[in-house]
Amino acid sequence: MKPADDSLRPWELEKSEPGPDLKVFKSRFDWRINPRNRHRLKCLVLESRDWVNIVARTPEKEIVLVKQFRFGRGEVSIEIPGGIVDAGESHAAAARRELREETGFEGENWSYLGASEPNPAILDNLCHHWFVDGVVRRHETEFDAGEDIVILKAKEDEVKKMISRGLLRHSLVLVALGRVITLPPIAALP
Amino acid sequence: MKPADDSLRPWELEKSEPGPDLKVFKSRFDWRINPRNRHRLKCLVLESRDWVNIVARTPEKEIVLVKQFRFGRGEVSIEIPGGIVDAGESHAAAARRELREETGFEGENWSYLGASEPNPAILDNLCHHWFVDGVVRRHETEFDAGEDIVILKAKEDEVKKMISRGLLRHSLVLVALGRVITLPPIAALP
Numbered sequence: 001m002k003p004a005d006d007s008l009r010p011w012e013l014e015k016s017e018p019g020p021d022l023k024v025f026k027s028r029f030d031w032r033i034n035p036r037n038r039h040r041l042k043c044l045v046l047e048s049r050d051w052v053n054i055v056a057r058t059p060e061k062e063i064v065l066v067k068q069f070r071f072g073r074g075e076v077s078i079e080i081p082g083g084i085v086d087a088g089e090s091h092a093a094a095a096r097r098e099l100r101e102e103t104g105f106e107g108e109n110w111s112y113l114g115a116s117e118p119n120p121a122i123l124d125n126l127c128h129h130w131f132v133d134g135v136v137r138r139h140e141t142e143f144d145a146g147e148d149i150v151i152l153k154a155k156e157d158e159v160k161k162m163i164s165r166g167l168l169r170h171s172l173v174l175v176a177l178g179r180v181i182t183l184p185p186i187a188a189l190p
Numbered sequence: 191m192k193p194a195d196d197s198l199r200p201w202e203l204e205k206s207e208p209g210p211d212l213k214v215f216k217s218r219f220d221w222r223i224n225p226r227n228r229h230r231l232k233c234l235v236l237e238s239r240d241w242v243n244i245v246a247r248t249p250e251k252e253i254v255l256v257k258q259f260r261f262g263r264g265e266v267s268i269e270i271p272g273g274i275v276d277a278g279e280s281h282a283a284a285a286r287r288e289l290r291e292e293t294g295f296e297g298e299n300w301s302y303l304g305a306s307e308p309n310p311a312i313l314d315n316l317c318h319h320w321f322v323d324g325v326v327r328r329h330e331t332e333f334d335a336g337e338d339i340v341i342l343k344a345k346e347d348e349v350k351k352m353i354s355r356g357l358l359r360h361s362l363v364l365v366a367l368g369r370v371i372t373l374p375p376i377a378a379l380p
Contacts, residue, residue, distance in 0.1 A: 008266050008340045011259045020210030022217065023234050030261060039335040043261035044213050069201045070310035071220060071233035076198050077310045114376025116361040118309065120260035120267045148226040150198045171306040171361045178368045179375060186304025
């Protein structure tokens with residue numbers, strides 16, 4: 001608890017090797033040396049491009065939501081639009097592209113909400129959060145064979161109800177929404 | 191955009207098989223059928239026990255933080271205490287145990303802040319968020335050979351500064367803290 005305790009040292013990287021193929025991630029094992037005791041640890045790292053997600057609000061003050069079946073939880077999930085930044089693409093451009101591709105909405109009034117870490121213990125990437133106000137639907141959506149998405153629009157109060165009821169609880173979506181609206185308590189589970 | 195569009199169907203599970211060994215996760219591949227077009231998709235699922243994290247506040251209104259080197263990002267990260275729920279353990283018990291083990295702090299005045307999904311696209315688990323007020327340090331910490339942790343205490347204003355400066359940006363930590371304090375804008379990166 002003393003100031004001197006605050007000087008935490010990085011762990012030396014001894015070696016690194018590719019891990020198993022995971023389709024959406026490249027996995028890798030790093031061997032790190034604990035600076036406290038020189039203990040050697042084999043650490044899993046999932047390598048991923050950065051992600052983006054977008055709080056898009058219409059002139060009627062409705063937030064654009066996407067509803068899709070999510071394979072990790074095996075459940076339908078309500079989220080804001082988002083996706084993966086392409087190689088050579090800025091996260092600003094990725095946010096505009098993902099919003100257009102996933103929902104058909106476009107807007108001009110963009111502001112950056114900052115970045116958070118999806119999981120610094122395992123993942124090496126960031127998620128960039130964007131806000132765009134006054135969006136209108138200008139395009140039809142075109143989904144990949146591997147997608148089935150329903151687009152919703154909801155007023156701030158309805159979004160809060162979805163959160164309170166546990167219908168909308170993707171952590172990265174909550175982080176982005178929390179920059180734009182005041183979040184209610186998350187649904188409590190037993 | 192019509193009400194009828196809102197009836198999103200779950201994807202039929204065709205088969206499931208174990209994936210490569212990842213140490214901290216069990217991985218699995220599910221074959222799902224897209225209800226829209228009967229397209230068959232091989233989906234990665236990382237199986238994990240539920241996680242917990244804890245906003246612990248001292249009688250002096252300081253929040254207990256842990257600073258550790260995180261292998262995914264390869265950086266030192268400032269977070270709230272947290273960890274994995276053990277087999278047969280309730281998340282309420284796990285929150286108390288993780289706080290005690292990681293920081294030596296204990297308290298009686300616990301409230302559940304609800305659960306969020308770390309990543310419903312890939313992970314099958316939840317993260318349970320807990321708040322405990324009036325904690326005091328009753329134990330020495332005992333770290334595993336594979337841990338090197340520094341404990342900090344910070345007033346609400348200091349925590350907000352850490353977030354603004356991008357020193358504290360683990361998404362699950364932001365979700366938990368956002369239930370207890372009003373979060374400032376996240377640090378914006380270029």
